Amino acid sequence: MKKPNPKNEIICLCNNVSRTTIENAIRDGANTLNKIFDTTTAGVGPCGGSCRRKLGPMLETYLTTGAFPEKIVPDMRGKK
Numbered sequence: 001m002k003k004p005n006p007k008n009e010i011i012c013l014c015n016n017v018s019r020t021t022i023e024n025a026i027r028d029g030a031n032t033l034n035k036i037f038d039t040t041t042a043g044v045g046p047c048g049g050s051c052r053r054k055l056g057p058m059l060e061t062y063l064t065t066g067a068f069p070e071k072i073v074p075d076m077r078g079k080k
């Protein structure tokens with residue numbers, strides 16, 4: 001059986017934006033959430049941005065370590 005490729009994981013279901021697309025945008029200089037929204041359309045779909053919980057940790061990890069997390073742990077701060 002074929003193993004799912006985490007790079008093809010869809011992070012933003014509203015706008016069908018893959019992890020690869022988001023990682024490329026961050027590598028290309030999207031160093032804030034707003035820049036990720038602008039360059040990929042992830043995070044600004046009709047659900048109101050539930051995928052931002054994943055975009056935040058991806059960006060933060062990249063900016064602090066220079067690499068993306070193997071597994072994205074959603075940031076649930078601020079969620080009740």
Ligand code: FES
Pocket residue numbers: 011012013014015042043044045046047048049050051052
């Ligand atoms: S899942 Fe990304 S904005 Fe809805």
